[in-house]
Amino acid sequence: MGSAHFKLIVLQGLSKEERVRTCGALQKKNLCPVGTELAGCIGESSNDRLIVSLLKRRAVDNKVGALESVIRLDMDKIDNEDVQAIHERCLDPALSVRKQALASLTALMVDRPDLEFMQRLWLDGVLPSVMDREAGGQEKCMSLLEQIILCSIGTKRRTTEVGNFVWKLLSIIAEEENLELRRYLRKALEYWSKEQKLTPAFIEAICLNFQENCITYHQQSYDAAWILLSEMSQYTSSIPNKFILSAWKHSFAHILSAPEDDSPFLQVVTVVGNATHSLGKVAIGDIKEKIEGLLLTMRISPAVIAASINTLLQLCTALKPQQYQTVVDGWCELLLKMCDEYLSSVVLCTSGSFKGGPPMPLMKKITLTSVLRAHVYITLGKLCLQNKELAKKCVAQMSKELETSECPDVKNNVIVVLCDLAVRYSARIDPYIHVVSSCMKDPSLMVRKQSLTLLTHLLQEDYVKWKGSLFFRFNTTLLDGQLKKFAEFCLGHLLFTRYPTMFYQHFVECVFHFNNYEKHRVYNRFRQTEREKTLFCLKGARCAVKRMEIYTFLLNHMTDEQRFKLTAKLCQE
Numbered sequence: 001m002g003s004a005h006f007k008l009i010v011l012q013g014l015s016k017e018e019r020v021r022t023c024g025a026l027q028k029k030n031l032c033p034v035g036t037e038l039a040g041c042i043g044e045s046s047n048d049r050l051i052v053s054l055l056k057r058r059a060v061d062n063k064v065g066a067l068e069s070v071i072r073l074d075m076d077k078i079d080n081e082d083v084q085a086i087h088e089r090c091l092d093p094a095l096s097v098r099k100q101a102l103a104s105l106t107a108l109m110v111d112r113p114d115l116e117f118m119q120r121l122w123l124d125g126v127l128p129s130v131m132d133r134e135a136g137g138q139e140k141c142m143s144l145l146e147q148i149i150l151c152s153i154g155t156k157r158r159t160t161e162v163g164n165f166v167w168k169l170l171s172i173i174a175e176e177e178n179l180e181l182r183r184y185l186r187k188a189l190e191y192w193s194k195e196q197k198l199t200p201a202f203i204e205a206i207c208l209n210f211q212e213n214c215i216t217y218h219q220q221s222y223d224a225a226w227i228l229l230s231e232m233s234q235y236t237s238s239i240p241n242k243f244i245l246s247a248w249k250h251s252f253a254h255i256l257s258a259p260e261d262d263s264p265f266l267q268v269v270t271v272v273g274n275a276t277h278s279l280g281k282v283a284i285g286d287i288k289e290k291i292e293g294l295l296l297t298m299r300i301s302p303a304v305i306a307a308s309i310n311t312l313l314q315l316c317t318a319l320k321p322q323q324y325q326t327v328v329d330g331w332c333e334l335l336l337k338m339c340d341e342y343l344s345s346v347v348l349c350t351s352g353s354f355k356g357g358p359p360m361p362l363m364k365k366i367t368l369t370s371v372l373r374a375h376v377y378i379t380l381g382k383l384c385l386q387n388k389e390l391a392k393k394c395v396a397q398m399s400k401e402l403e404t405s406e407c408p409d410v411k412n413n414v415i416v417v418l419c420d421l422a423v424r425y426s427a428r429i430d431p432y433i434h435v436v437s438s439c440m441k442d443p444s445l446m447v448r449k450q451s452l453t454l455l456t457h458l459l460q461e462d463y464v465k466w467k468g469s470l471f472f473r474f475n476t477t478l479l480d481g482q483l484k485k486f487a488e489f490c491l492g493h494l495l496f497t498r499y500p501t502m503f504y505q506h507f508v509e510c511v512f513h514f515n516n517y518e519k520h521r522v523y524n525r526f527r528q529t530e531r532e533k534t535l536f537c538l539k540g541a542r543c544a545v546k547r548m549e550i551y552t553f554l555l556n557h558m559t560d561e562q563r564f565k566l567t568a569k570l571c572q573e
Contacts, residue, residue, distance in 0.1 A: 422464060
């Protein structure tokens, strides 16, 4: 698009007085030189905020060329709200706009490396694009990530400012609530591994940066560095053994003295497991013995237990491949015995033993905490995966738990279990998918996001179909202020790639459903409970704006041909 064309687009819809003020401002910014067809509109007074305000209005223009030009402009005095507008365009339906938004957001973040707001916004806007629905978007994202992360860390002699900047980004990814960002980072590392960019020289630079920045456990960059190494260890065997063994020695001593601070050990033991085949037999034997002893203490968190057992299995394979099953059976039997004794002392609340099991009055007095109940459901789910008959008996009760429980942890784990069971027993779980989808209106953000995430995965893999109210409930997540961006990503990228015509096919029924019209012979005829109708109700004048927000999103993801056909279809119905 030519510059004159863009200027005309910027000025369209303004009053004569606004055009005079705006052209004056554009002239001072060298965006509207005298001599063009706009010269007659130029005035003398302007200010930076006038331009920013104007461009923000044009940032919602549906013309791709106008959007690209607005996002490409270099604005020195934009505020957080303005940057947010660029961030939102990282999920634009048009590939060219998404790529330009990624580039502009990266430029702004590099220009303001010390602002945590910019760092978080950049990670939230750019990292998800590693899974962009189009190859061009993925390539652009990988290029920017390589420029910001790989090139900065992979330089042995670098400035402290650059190093701190990158470690701050990784520290944000390392936060417990940012597991989704870590998944995107893992995807990027997998891509770089295939492109052979995780070279021994790069790994050496990582370790050097780690030693310079992570002297103690209390420094913020410690967890960030180890999370990067633990994720990277899945794709490379170039991490020096000396470095790994030294880190193991320090992290093991640390978890013995402070078992509540287990994050360093969790990452180190993961690296040890992935690097097992490059370690010596003596080192493997020593690490195996220490991990077995640590598991028997019953003092470490479930996350560390899982990572430790995975590493232990890899150590057993490397140490005695011919006797692997015998070795594993040996420590598993001991560990299960210890678990049985521990649970008996905690759950039965007595040092005595009972023939035929504890008396019923005692069992009725047992009160499980919400944390324990959450773990019970995960364990029960694992058993159900191995036993179809048990799954048949438990699925209905788990489904009921989603409707009656008030504990977010319990509901979160039940959703995980039901969605895992849907992979193995699709027909058995299908009647309860509507209960899982109703959790998209749960008071807990964690539960809402978990249900959206897992159902998206099941739909991608074809374990679940767009049946009943599922499509419409997905669309209501676009109205969730805390979940809106993630919902747009799931619907507009992940699922849109799998079902490119879904918005066109379901639009007419959306109109009937969201207006709660139930007298049509075909549309909106599926069954819902009164509770579900109340949760997802969008009927009436008070919800007109919300309905329009959903309709707009659907229309923006249709082709011109689909919109034309849809017009005729709406008139017909």
